[in-house]
Amino acid sequence: NAGVTQTPKFRVLKTGQSMTLLCAQDMNHEYMYWYRQDPGMGLRLIHYSVGEGTTAKGEVPDGYNVSRLKKQNFLLGLESAAPSQTSVYFCASSYSKGDPYFGPGTRLTVT
Amino acid sequence: KNQVEQSPQSLIILEGKNCTLQCNYTVSPFSNLRWYKQDTGRGPVSLTIMTFSENTKSNGRYTATLDADTKQSSLHITASQLSDSASYICVVRPVRNQFYFGTGTSLTVIP
Numbered sequence: 749n750a751g752v753t754q755t756p757k758f759r760v761l762k763t764g765q766s767m768t769l770l771c772a773q774d775m776n777h778e779y780m781y782w783y784r785q786d787p788g789m790g791l792r793l794i795h796y797s798v799g800e801g802t803t804a805k806g807e808v809p810d811g812y813n814v815s816r817l818k819k820q821n822f823l824l825g826l827e828s829a830a831p832s833q834t835s836v837y838f839c840a841s842s843y844s845k846g847d848p849y850f851g852p853g854t855r856l857t858v859t
Numbered sequence: 860k861n862q863v864e865q866s867p868q869s870l871i872i873l874e875g876k877n878c879t880l881q882c883n884y885t886v887s888p889f890s891n892l893r894w895y896k897q898d899t900g901r902g903p904v905s906l907t908i909m910t911f912s913e914n915t916k917s918n919g920r921y922t923a924t925l926d927a928d929t930k931q932s933s934l935h936i937t938a939s940q941l942s943d944s945a946s947y948i949c950v951v952r953p954v955r956n957q958f959y960f961g962t963g964t965s966l967t968v969i970p
Contacts, residue, residue: 752902788962789962790863790948790959790960790961790962790963791903791948791958791960792960793957793958838902838903840902847893847905847908848905848958849905850895850902850903850904851902852900852901852902853900853901853902
């Protein structure tokens with residue numbers, strides 16, 4: 749099993765550009781999450797999904813959109829990137845009451 | 860406001876020594892508490908999970924304790940190794956499906 753994988757690992761964007769981060773899991777988990785991690789702050793939830801076709805906002809959803817068209821995939825979109833979105837993004841997945849399994853992260857820099 | 864606070868923020872110890880990391884939380888109602896290890900440039904990996912009724916749980920050289928009355932947890936690392944150098948994150952889950960992350964303790968083990 750590959751677990752949770754994220755694509756890409758690194759990305760540099762200019763302000764105003766758009767991009768999509770892809771998360772894939774092969775553990776048949778119902779729940780998937782997108783977090784961002786910034787220095788001096790705990791992981792903060794951006795959006796999450798409790799099943800295929802459903803998404804919900806987390807703590808810091810502004811500027812991001814998500815889609816869960818397939819159970820194994822969870823996409824995070826930035827429509828118009830801003831420097832404040834420079835961060836490390838982690839995807840995670842879990843059973844409904846289980847430990848979240850985290851991906852390796854995507855380091856995004858917006859200039 | 861639900862919060863998870865960890866101390867110390869950073870710690871440097873000699874290889875072979877023991878150390879204890881602290882986690883205080885105000886999350887309520889409480890479901891469980893997890894400790895994660897995050898190596899530099901990697902995603903967090905679960906070390907232990909403790910429910911309300913558990914006081915102590917071990918995973919090799921890692922021992923977690925929980926006092927649900929005082930809302931405190933600790934992670935004790937015995938006979939530290941260079942590979943223990945990482946950030947250790949305390950994560951508390953209330954009854955509903957959400958996780959509250961501490962900011963982590965950065966541990967450096969030096970030879």
